[in-house]
């Protein structure tokens with residue numbers, strides 16, 4: 001289990017305060033909230049790219065940020081919103097960099113590492129791009145490659161920052177379907193999303209983030225509610241029930257009037 005206990009972080013004029021959540025084995029937890037509410041900051045602070053004010057991230061009771069880098073890489077994989085490698089790597093090389101922490105200081109990746117990378121590219125339908133320069137891919141293709149790079153580590157916890165942001169509808173469903181499939185294998189995901197409908201369909205639990213704090217947390221049916229979403233987004237919404245899922249559509253006037 002991954003536990004975040006009272007995470008606090010400050011950029012100066014923006015603070016994260018008292019973020020507490022638990023992610024069990026095979027659970028998918030989504031951070032949902034307005035632009036600038038702090039979702040990416042929370043994810044980066046959990047992963048340790050930003051340093052929280054106090055020790056606050058524990059996996060199976062062990063302080064995650066204190067563990068050696070190799071062990072951390074086996075436990076958690078992080079996929080940023082975007083990433084530009086410093087060299088014109090091929091797609092396959094970018095995926096192999098996900099294994100960097102598993103190699104010795106002067107060790108080059110071997111056949112088995114490339115095979116593993118190719119397998120993860122296959123999972124995302126990207127084998128045909130393996131020799132293409134990563135920088136020549138579309139935004140959505142780059143995002144899928146970054147997911148493959150995290151998967152190649154075979155971590156127990158995946159931290160995905162807006163994994164569907166640049167993806168067409170089919171690829172959104174493919175990536176989130178993969179997140180669910182991994183969850184069945186015991187791999188947990190914490191991700192940020194912007195679409196309350198995808199959030200409702202693919203999450204076990206949802207944390208609504210507002211102003212650097214968790215405004216509400218629970219199963220989709222508990223928090224994807226008109227009163228909660230109206231409070232968090234400051235706009236009218238209507239929530240419908242369909243096949244057991246919560247579907248959110250804009251409320252009020254559709255011409256933009258409040």
Ligand SMILES: Nc1ncnc2c1ncn2[C@@H]1O[C@H](COP(=O)(O)OP(=O)(O)OP(=O)(O)O)[C@@H](O)[C@H]1O
Nearest residue numbers: 011014033034035036037038039040041042192209
């Ligand atoms: N490097 C930085 N230095 C200073 N302030 C920052 C930095 N990165 C983000 N912020 C500020 O922190 C706040 C939260 O940003 P964050 O990226 O976590 O929000 P978010 O909820 O992920 O937003 P979005 O949905 O737009 O991606 C914003 O006010 C932002 O301006």
